[in-house]
Amino acid sequence: MSLKHIIKPFSAWSNVFRDPVTVKDPLNDRPGAARYRGFHQNDIESCIGCGACSTICENEAISLVPVDGIETKEGDSGLRPLVDYGRCCWCALCVDVCSTESLKLSNHYTWVGEDPEAFKFIPGVDKMPWDEEELGWKRPEDNYELNNFKRISMLELTPEARDKSFIEIVKGYSKQEAQEEADRCIECGLCISTCPAHMGIPEYIAAIREDDINEGFKKLYETNPLPEICGRICTHKCETVCAMGHRGDPLSIRWLKRYIADQIESDDYKKVLELDSIENKDQKVAIIGSGPAGLSAAYYLRKLGYQVKIFEALPEAGGMMRYGIPEYRLPYDQLDKDINLILNLGTEIQYNTRIGKDISMEELQKSYDAVFAATGLHDGRSTRIPGTDHEHVYMAADLLRDITSSKEIPVMEKVLVIGGGNVAMDITRSMARLQNQKFGRVQVIATALEGEEILPADREEIVEAREEQAVINPGWGPTEIVIEDGKLKGLLVQRCLSVFDENGGFAPKFDPEDTDFFPADMVIESIGQGANLSYIPQSVKDELEYTDRGRIKVDSHFQSSAKWLFFGGDIIEGPDVIHGIANGHKAAIGIDQFIQETQKK
Amino acid sequence: MKNKLFNISPDRSKYPTIGKDGKPEIDLSSGKFVKIWQGPNHPGVTGNMSLELTVSGDEVVDAKTHVGYLHRGFEKLFERRKYIQCFPTSIRMCVPEADSNEYCLAVGTEKLAGIDVPDRAKWLRMLTLEMSRLQMLLRIVPGQGGTMGLGIGVQWGMYLRDLILDRFEELTGGRIYHMYILPGGVRGGLPEGFETRLEENLKDIEKFVHRIDNVLYQNAVFRKRAMGVGYLDPSWVDEYGVVGSNARAAGFKRDVRKDNPYLFYEQLDWEVPIKTESDIYTRARIRWYDLQVTIDLIRQILAKIPKTGDVRAKTPNVMHWKIPAGQTYVKSESSRGEFGFFMVSDGTDKPRRINLRGPSYTHAVPLLERMLINTNIADVGALMVSLQTCPPEIER
Numbered sequence: 001m002s003l004k005h006i007i008k009p010f011s012a013w014s015n016v017f018r019d020p021v022t023v024k025d026p027l028n029d030r031p032g033a034a035r036y037r038g039f040h041q042n043d044i045e046s047c048i049g050c051g052a053c054s055t056i057c058e059n060e061a062i063s064l065v066p067v068d069g070i071e072t073k074e075g076d077s078g079l080r081p082l083v084d085y086g087r088c089c090w091c092a093l094c095v096d097v098c099s100t101e102s103l104k105l106s107n108h109y110t111w112v113g114e115d116p117e118a119f120k121f122i123p124g125v126d127k128m129p130w131d132e133e134e135l136g137w138k139r140p141e142d143n144y145e146l147n148n149f150k151r152i153s154m155l156e157l158t159p160e161a162r163d164k165s166f167i168e169i170v171k172g173y174s175k176q177e178a179q180e181e182a183d184r185c186i187e188c189g190l191c192i193s194t195c196p197a198h199m200g201i202p203e204y205i206a207a208i209r210e211d212d213i214n215e216g217f218k219k220l221y222e223t224n225p226l227p228e229i230c231g232r233i234c235t236h237k238c239e240t241v242c243a244m245g246h247r248g249d250p251l252s253i254r255w256l257k258r259y260i261a262d263q264i265e266s267d268d269y270k271k272v273l274e275l276d277s278i279e280n281k282d283q284k285v286a287i288i289g290s291g292p293a294g295l296s297a298a299y300y301l302r303k304l305g306y307q308v309k310i311f312e313a314l315p316e317a318g319g320m321m322r323y324g325i326p327e328y329r330l331p332y333d334q335l336d337k338d339i340n341l342i343l344n345l346g347t348e349i350q351y352n353t354r355i356g357k358d359i360s361m362e363e364l365q366k367s368y369d370a371v372f373a374a375t376g377l378h379d380g381r382s383t384r385i386p387g388t389d390h391e392h393v394y395m396a397a398d399l400l401r402d403i404t405s406s407k408e409i410p411v412m413e414k415v416l417v418i419g420g421g422n423v424a425m426d427i428t429r430s431m432a433r434l435q436n437q438k439f440g441r442v443q444v445i446a447t448a449l450e451g452e453e454i455l456p457a458d459r460e461e462i463v464e465a466r467e468e469q470a471v472i473n474p475g476w477g478p479t480e481i482v483i484e485d486g487k488l489k490g491l492l493v494q495r496c497l498s499v500f501d502e503n504g505g506f507a508p509k510f511d512p513e514d515t516d517f518f519p520a521d522m523v524i525e526s527i528g529q530g531a532n533l534s535y536i537p538q539s540v541k542d543e544l545e546y547t548d549r550g551r552i553k554v555d556s557h558f559q560s561s562a563k564w565l566f567f568g569g570d571i572i573e574g575p576d577v578i579h580g581i582a583n584g585h586k587a588a589i590g591i592d593q594f595i596q597e598t599q600k601k
Numbered sequence: 602m603k604n605k606l607f608n609i610s611p612d613r614s615k616y617p618t619i620g621k622d623g624k625p626e627i628d629l630s631s632g633k634f635v636k637i638w639q640g641p642n643h644p645g646v647t648g649n650m651s652l653e654l655t656v657s658g659d660e661v662v663d664a665k666t667h668v669g670y671l672h673r674g675f676e677k678l679f680e681r682r683k684y685i686q687c688f689p690t691s692i693r694m695c696v697p698e699a700d701s702n703e704y705c706l707a708v709g710t711e712k713l714a715g716i717d718v719p720d721r722a723k724w725l726r727m728l729t730l731e732m733s734r735l736q737m738l739l740r741i742v743p744g745q746g747g748t749m750g751l752g753i754g755v756q757w758g759m760y761l762r763d764l765i766l767d768r769f770e771e772l773t774g775g776r777i778y779h780m781y782i783l784p785g786g787v788r789g790g791l792p793e794g795f796e797t798r799l800e801e802n803l804k805d806i807e808k809f810v811h812r813i814d815n816v817l818y819q820n821a822v823f824r825k826r827a828m829g830v831g832y833l834d835p836s837w838v839d840e841y842g843v844v845g846s847n848a849r850a851a852g853f854k855r856d857v858r859k860d861n862p863y864l865f866y867e868q869l870d871w872e873v874p875i876k877t878e879s880d881i882y883t884r885a886r887i888r889w890y891d892l893q894v895t896i897d898l899i900r901q902i903l904a905k906i907p908k909t910g911d912v913r914a915k916t917p918n919v920m921h922w923k924i925p926a927g928q929t930y931v932k933s934e935s936s937r938g939e940f941g942f943f944m945v946s947d948g949t950d951k952p953r954r955i956n957l958r959g960p961s962y963t964h965a966v967p968l969l970e971r972m973l974i975n976t977n978i979a980d981v982g983a984l985m986v987s988l989q990t991c992p993p994e995i996e997r
Contacts, residue, residue, distance in 0.1 A: 035770075058682050
């Protein structure tokens with residue numbers, strides 16, 4: 001102990017001459033730092049109510065609630081997050097996982113209020129002083145992600161390896177790839193409501209993650225008895241609304257579905273689905289057409305025990321799935337895998353039988369308790385321009401059917417396809433393959449009214465068709481098929497300026513000055529298909545009611561005004577496979593109800 | 602080590618009598634003893650903890666630590682949270698120095714999952730861990746004076762600590778609970794101009810280091826009260842598992858950063874300060890040296906942090922991130938000493954068990970109970986703070 005130790009502490013007196021450092025709040029309030037995790041902001045317009053914020057919240061401070069003025073629509077649950085500041089710990093994980101980047105935290109950090117309930121609020125809906133503030137916590141730099149926004153790429157055949165044959169292009173996921181892709185799912189369920197069949201998508205994706213394929217397979221069959229088919233050629237509306245698509249690639253839901261179905265051997269189907277014994281009922285149901293809707297209805301009706309008989313006009317089952325979709329997209333063995341289960345359940349099928357010709361509708365009505373007609377759209381529509389009556393003008397649907405039936409196809413040197421939809425792409429690519437086989441080169445042109453941006457075909461179809469050397473030249477309206485000395489020379493076209501009017505109605509406008517000529521030896525029309533309902537006798541037709549657009553009117557269970565007769569598939573809704581499957585399922589429920597009610601009476 | 606000249610220890614020849622089990626026989630009805638409670642709400646206690654003291658006169662003859670005022674069950678809560686959801690909870694296990702919790706949890710998860718984090722994230726983790734140590738030392742260094750009635754340095758320390766918290770706010774978005782280090786990496790790089798502002802703060806802190814030396818360590822009153830008091834026998838260090846500055850003041854060169862280097866501490870140039878007197882003064886003095894070492898380390902880290910690069914490794918979707926089954930123990934050096942997490946995964950997306958091995962459990966329960974005997978009541982607070990006990994970490 002020395003004098004030094006007594007004197008030195010007095011150096012603290014030097015502070016007397018220093019300015020105070022205290023911040024006097026609120027007189028000179030200091031703003032929060034630029035990254036401060038303050039109060040929530042939400043851009044309710046870009047928010048889709050996917051609920052990722054709510055799922056990640058460790059304190060269960062976020063719940064999703066309906067909000068006035070926000071409607072539930074495709075890709076938007078219509079719900080918005082409500083934050084409870086009695087629970088929130090401001091970790092901002094909700095911001096980091098937000099799939100649309102709509103949720104942020106402002107750097108505002110003082111909120112004084114008397115009402116405890118006010119501290120539960122819906123950011124963006126309940127107006128707050130910090131709503132417009134720019135600063136605050138946002139998801140950090142681009143390389144910071146709590147999820148993977150890149151799709152696991154799919155192994156596909158190169159254009160050189162596929163353009164001469166009809167072997168399947170897409171190879172399917174391996175187990176590891178499927179699990180990695182399934183891992184990206186945030187289980188928001190927006191896809192469920194968009195899927196026409198309302199498949200339990202997050203559930204079967206979860207089954208892939210858990211590697212419980214049997215469970216996933218059962219989930220598929222709850223709503224869709226054609227998973228191998230849908231896993232390949234579904235129009236995957238689910239992927240267009242996938243929450244992951246806002247900041248990255250949507251999940252490849254379709255390929256994941258295919259992955260599950262691919263893992264199960266055909267022989268194990270019954271065992272996995274626990275369908276070994278079905279209790280039979282006495283009632284009989286007739287189904288006209290073995291397309292997706294007919295097969296789907298047959299599966300669910302058979303599962304309920306009904307005696308089901310399908311009448312098919314063509315020699316094999318599958319409808320447009322077999323006779324419309326080319327083999328490189330949907331191989332016949334995979335098609336048969338799905339169909340065989342339905343037939344193996346005891347469903348009867350009579351091929352080469354056309355209703356109205358081989359058997360009359362009245363006979364069906366007499367012999368069966370209910371009839372489900374899902375006859376589809378098989379009659380190609382014509383442009384009806386001059387020259388379409390030439391023998392080298394064909395319908396796409398007819399040619400595709402002939403390809404499947406292994407009939408001889410007229411493959412000429414220069415082929416022209418009119419149409420820009422998926423069927424047009426199917427015939428374009430099929431003809432390209434056949435030309436390659438015959439001539440070793442491709443000379444196919446597809447032209448359509450619609451411009452490049454609004455072509456109705458799937459983008460991948462257009463890209464792949466071009467990879468296979470087909471020429472897609474959109475934005476032209478056909479005016480005349482030029483025929484000289486009875487020989488088809490080509491197609492005259494004029495520039496199409498717009499296809500639809502302001503209301504979205506079909507009203508193409510042309511520029512007659514801007515014309516072109518596509519030389520061709522054969523022309524294939526593929527501008528859509530129509531239904532052939534001639535099998536319905538007039539007495540029944542009189543009983544039916546029709547919608548404004550001329551379609552047969554059915555209720556939510558696809559029951560027509562003739563109570564014993566149900567309609568579904570492309571003739572009612574679509575045209576696509578998944579709508580057909582959904583129709584068939586609902587119709588099966590409707591038929592079951594109808595028969596049960598009739599029994600009671 | 603006791604100062605012979607000022608030794609005023611009472612005559613213990615008559616009582617308490619020591620029983621056959623070696624423990625004092627205390628008969629409260631004899632009138633020679635009084636039980637008093639220090640805490641749970643007491644300025645001399647660090648947080649919500651209480652000491653049941655049996656005193657004779659103003660001398661402590663027996664002491665017992667009581668906890669239970671702060672139990673939040675975090676270790677149980679972890680078992681119901683996904684790995685990513687644990688880090689906002691983990692920080693509350695040791696409130697004043699929250700980053701060690703985040704760090705251990707993140708590293709444990711990464712070890713179990715077998716992922717490596719980018720270098721930039723590792724440097725940023727080091728920066729936050731050192732800044733966290735700095736703000737803690739700015740509390741505890743002058744705080745030691747506070748326990749003996751010398752309040753003057755405390756405001757200085759708190760002001761400077763707030764400046765560091767400002768930097769934390771800029772970097773991490775939070776002042777106390779930073780929630781910055783998460784499994785896979787960190788949540789962002791340095792903001793614009795951060796280094797300059799932090800350097801200014803470090804200069805202020807260097808001035809403080811000098812001023813607190815004059816006011817506290819060179820203060821005759823503090824020296825008289827702290828030197829030779831609260832002696833921690835070096836033989837207890839291994840017996841009790843004493844770590845950190847408490848062990849370093851007893852002559853043990855213990856620092857996880859040197860003994861089991863983690864992150865990039867091997868790339869930094871520094872020495873572990875040690876002393877041997879092992880009393881309240883020495884422990885406080887060691888922290889004063891730690892303060893200077895920490896300033897130096899932060900400068901070295903700032904010079905080496907990469908400006909670009911990823912801040913987070915690619916991980917699976919955190920919403921269902923399953924960690925392979927296994928167990929691990931990860932540790933770091935907090936300002937109080939070795940701070941470790943034992944983690945067990947059963948292969949699901951939630952941890953099976955996370956257990957914290959914090960220094961305070963040892964320091965504030967068995968060690969403190971032993972060291973309090975024969976202490977003057979007035980020195981209980983000083984002794985406790987000199988061990989740098991942290992009740993939230995004992996109970997979590």
